[in-house]
Amino acid sequence: xxxxxxxxxxxxxxxxxxxxxxxxxxxxxxYYDKTGEFPWEHFKKMAELGFTGMMLPxxxxxxxxxxxxxxxxxxxxxRGSAVMAVMLEVHNTLACESINRFGTxxxxxxxxxxxxxxxxxxxxxxxxxxxxxxxxxxCTTAVLQGDSYVLNGSKCFITxxxxxxxxxxxxxxxxxxxxxxxxAFLVEKGTPGFSFGQPEExxxxxxxxxxxxxxxxxxxxxENLVGxxxxxxxxxxxxxxxGRLGIGAQAVGITQAAFEAAVKYSRERVQFGxxxxxxxxxxxxxxxxxxxxxxxxxxxxxxxWLKDQGRPMTTEAARAKLFASTMAVKHTAKxxxxxxxxxxxxxxxxxxFMREAKATEIYEGTSEIQKLVIARNILx
Numbered sequence: 617x618x619x620x621x622x623x624x625x626x627x628x629x630x631x632x633x634x635x636x637x638x639x640x641x642x643x644x645x646x647y648y649d650k651t652g653e654f655p656w657e658h659f660k661k662m663a664e665l666g667f668t669g670m671m672l673p674x675x676x677x678x679x680x681x682x683x684x685x686x687x688x689x690x691x692x693x694x695r696g697s698a699v700m701a702v703m704l705e706v707h708n709t710l711a712c713e714s715i716n717r718f719g720t721x722x723x724x725x726x727x728x729x730x731x732x733x734x735x736x737x738x739x740x741x742x743x744x745x746x747x748x749x750x751x752x753x754x755c756t757t758a759v760l761q762g763d764s765y766v767l768n769g770s771k772c773f774i775t776x777x778x779x780x781x782x783x784x785x786x787x788x789x790x791x792x793x794x795x796x797x798x799x800a801f802l803v804e805k806g807t808p809g810f811s812f813g814q815p816e817e818x819x820x821x822x823x824x825x826x827x828x829x830x831x832x833x834x835x836x837x838x839e840n841l842v843g844x845x846x847x848x849x850x851x852x853x854x855x856x857x858x859g860r861l862g863i864g865a866q867a868v869g870i871t872q873a874a875f876e877a878a879v880k881y882s883r884e885r886v887q888f889g890x891x892x893x894x895x896x897x898x899x900x901x902x903x904x905x906x907x908x909x910x911x912x913x914x915x916x917x918x919x920x921w922l923k924d925q926g927r928p929m930t931t932e933a934a935r936a937k938l939f940a941s942t943m944a945v946k947h948t949a950k951x952x953x954x955x956x957x958x959x960x961x962x963x964x965x966x967x968x969f970m971r972e973a974k975a976t977e978i979y980e981g982t983s984e985i986q987k988l989v990i991a992r993n994i995l996x
Contacts, residue, residue, distance in 0.1 A: 626685050633689045636665060637696025642873075645697045648823035649968055652815070654779050655823050658700055663734020667693070667704060672712055676724055677732030683858065684920040687865040691913075694869025695876075698972040699823045701869060702979075705862030706775045707731065711738025713855050714784050714800065718843040723802065727782060739780035740859075741771040741803075741829050742852055748773075749985050751786075752795045752849060756831060758787035763838045765801060767809075767831040773979070777827030778812035781805050785829070786852055789845045800848035802840040809834035820971030857930050858923065859980045860937040864916045867937075867944035867976040868909065874951035874969040875905045881955055881964075898954060905947045912940040931993040938986035941976035948973040 622630070641658060648655050662668055670686050672678025686708060694701035712731050715723055730736040747753035756769025767787050774783070783803045790797030803810055813828030843851055879902060882893035892898050919932035948970040952959035959966045977983045 622684075622688070626688060629681070629685055630688050630692060632665065633667070633692035634695070636661070637692050641693065641696030641700055645699070646962070646965065646968070648697070648699055649820075650822075650962075652822040652825075654825055655697075655700060655703075656779075658697070659703060659737065660734055662693070662700065662704060668707060668734045669712065669728070669732025670708055672716055672728055672732050676716070676728035678712075678728070682920075682924045683861065684917060684924055687861055687916055687920045690862050690865035691869040691872070694866040695873045698866060698870050698969075698975075699821050701866040702821060702824050702863075702975075703737070703776055705859065705866060706740055707738045707780075709858040709862045710740035710855050711780075711782065711784055713858055714740070714842060714851060715802070717854070718800070718847070718851050719802075720839070722839065723842065727802070731782065736781040737776055737779060739774055739776045739783045740855075741774050741783050741785040743771060743773045745770065745772050745828075749982055751852065752798070754786060754788060754798065756785070756787040757791070758789050758799060758801060760789070760838065761835075764835045765838060765841065767801065767803070767834040767836065769831050771829040771831075772813075773816075773826055774829050775824060775826060775979070777825055777829060778805075778815065779825050783829065784842065785831070786848045787831075793846060795849040796846045798849040798852075799845045800842040800851050801836060802842060803831075803834065803836055807834055807836060819974065820968065821975055856980060857933045860933045860986070861916060861920055861923070863976050863980045864912070864919075864933075864936040864940040867940035867973065868912050868916060870969050870973050870976070871905070871909055871912070871940075871944045871947050874948045874966055874973075875902070875909060877964070877966050877969075878902060878905065878951040878954045881958075885956075892954070901950050901954060905950060908943045908947060912936070912943050915939055931990055934981070934986040934989040937976075937981065938983055938990070941973075941983060944973035944976050945970075 666679050669678035670681040674680050690701050731738050744754050758765045758767045785801050785803050789799040809832045811830045815825040882898050885892045915936040919929045919936045922929035951966040
């Protein structure tokens, strides 16, 4: 049975993450948004708090935390900085989780302690210019030559591209086998033949660098194959379920920050001789925001709980991400509306929240893909 109460340890971690977000991240978020500077300082501080290896086992330097605890931390981090939340989410759920679940013992010993300590930042490379939502249509190839694989192709929209130290790259090892011809490889930054495009100029999350990856006769050791040949696509789908929970948590955190800003402003802003919080139109918007926030959080917690129980949660993860991201876009816009003209200027954080929320409907599976996943599981 699902227990909606958090453990004492989870509450303590929530308080720790919230204090860090309020005192360290939120004050610097406007600076990072304006400059696009990659936030290494705060990534290192997250590592010191143990957040960069949360779900890894203690023998590899992690905290051994469960999925629900991780979702709680991502939400709190996103309240302070959506940029730091997406960096941490990709690092933990896509990079670390892939190696921990599917890697060899040698790969785990070599990379997981570095990822857990924050010495390495991890990234995940699946999307290509001609195969976005249709990841099975990728063209990047990996050819075995002696004791090495030679990779050729390109990836796009890679979170932390050019900054991360270790990339889990999906490439085709068998052109005739469809999705069963896709394999996963670990590629370190600095490997000859491995380069990066310039960071994309995005509408939000500017300090989270998003770049192309270029693989030009990139030669890596045979032992950098993760799992067996042909298992890469299945592996990607597995870890993306967890990743969708992370993005759902990010969406909840962004919306929570927007909600708190809207409540604060509505109490302070006086019009017609009284705070606008006294007006029914404002009250109704706040009531809807509060209700949807709790609904999104419960969908998220339920899916995380299922994962921690070892039960299927693909549909539940898709529902959580779909609802949370849709809610985030809707209600960050409402927060701007409550602020009126002030909401449209950068002095107030709500315009940034609105820009950042939009990404949650797109990355790690668009809202349309989530609907396909949900419908297929209903109809099968």
